[in-house]
Amino acid sequence: MFNFKHFFVVVMMVLVGFIGMAAHSDDVSAAQTIRFTSAMHTNKNLTYKGTIKYYVKGDAKKYQADINYAANRWNKALGRKVLRPTNSQSGSRLVFTGTNKLGAGYAGMAEINSGVIALNNSWMNRYSNQKQRAVVIHELGHTFGTKDLYNYPDASLRNTFKKQTIMGGNYSTNIKTFDAKLAKWTLSKTRSMSATEFNHYRSNKGLYYQQMLHGQL
Template sequence: MFNFKHFFVVMMAGLIGLIGATATTQTQTAAATTIKFTSAMHTNKNLTYKGTIKYYVKSDAKKYQANIHYAANRWNKALGKKVLRPTNSLAGSRLVFTGTNKLGGDVAGMAEINSGVIALNTSWMNRYGTQKQRAVVIHELGHAFGTKDLYNYPDASLRSVFKKQTIMGGNYSTRIGSFDAKLAKWTLTKTRTMSPSEFSHYRSNEGLYYQQMLRGQL
């Protein structure tokens, strides 16, 4: 989930921006080698099937399609393989993007792994520029690999660092750093993929996002 309350705007230009970007890169590199990954960072399953996640962009999210593809390509590059692949088949997808105005007012996006849905809050997305829209999608796609929101991490000191410096901490960055990439790769190894029958069971559950989406309730 990408929560608007965790959004911070930092205006930098020229050399200041370059120094800040370099410092963030160094911090992410250091974090990737020093922070221990724990079970509090992942759920119990991911959305892959045979090594890929086929994603479908529903008509109400088409306006964000270019940024969705951008975010998917950024993750594929960070993971070193083409995990995320677009499909024109809703039924054949493992993940569906939909636009909705029925999420909470402070939530820019929400991911539900069980039924394979990422809901983008049009109230916020339509106000955002390209970078912020991409950042929301990149964050939500992180959940598809089984990674939790790090702005809820139980260790307060690390939680503060995650909020400022990581994708899953909600820093609204479009750059997937070394820490984010290594965490995603790790969570993919620590979570399990759902069989077709299990996944179909969740998609037929009327209480989950997929059926709500089909009925126009999401």
Template sequence: MFSFKHFFVVMVALFGFVGLAVQSDDVSAAQTIKFTSEMHTNKNLTYNGTIKYYVKGDAKKYQANLDYAANRWNKALGQKVLRKTTSLTDSRLVFTGTNKLASGYAGMAEINSGVIALNTSWMNRYNKQKQRAVIIHELGHTFGTKDLYNYPDATLRGVFKKQTIMGGNYSTNIRSFDAKLAKWTLSKTRSMSPTEFSHYRSNKGLYYQQMLHGQL
């Protein structure tokens, strides 16, 4: 487990949990990075090209930073993929705040049921920049991108940790590498049908439902 002073922590489980592990310039132009299957999962949260996000009451205090992070990704992607909605049932992604996550987790994303949970015990200690960095990283997972600080190649893993959003560098500046990676993972992953997504959302054994019913 990474030190929380420098990294947010990741958990990858059966239903696709991903979190942020923890500055510099963009990935070195001197090194050509090939995108590989180890960088993406098998699905993303888009439906008809967009991800509608809803903010629960327990995450409203982070609303400005959530909207900032969504706008940063939309600008980096060159299209409005992330769109805010006031309807929970209309959403593909729900932001929720909790103090029930394990102490090592600042944030967690579950792709299947469409949730990003923010650990209020840590978020409340962070300044605005770090809060935004957590959210930007977690939103990166909604496009199907994995945590790059777990990348199998040790040399590249070190580069990713220092220089990329999905490597956990605490940056709020989405540089060309992360933008290109997000576009690539969106093209390499699939969007769930409404039926499949509804199945996960109604499964009370999943993290989203446990959170919704106050079990976490």
């Protein structure tokens, strides 16, 4: 999930006390030195037979170009076409929807169990095209099983992640080495749900898919 409040705090820190970010030519010396841990991933991802078919609902069509851009960026970073568009909502593993009912602090949120990415219209409508794309790229990162790195338990690494990585919430549209390697690693460390399990989650009234169908999301 993309938490605007966390991002705003980081921005204020940069404005008040200059941090020498320009000195970093690549994201986090990290790509080479930071060890991936279980705190970086959940237990499942949204792939089915190696792909994630995504459907863009009518209320998210205005973000269609940004969604396709973000999917193509991730496919390039992963070195294979994991994310594929589909015209069938029922045949999808992921549905994009636009909503005015997310918490005010969130520009977007991903519900992996039921396969929904909800984009908060109130924030997205104020954002530049670059920021809109960054939000979608971040949320798509969760579909590979990757957690929000701005919540990482190690404080020092957490601060680094916030400033320099997509999953840390830095609003970048450039998927660099660290985020690409992390996504590949979380895909290998998490499991794909069977069709039966996935459909069970989609029928759960407490999860996003049913809330979306009934206008609650």
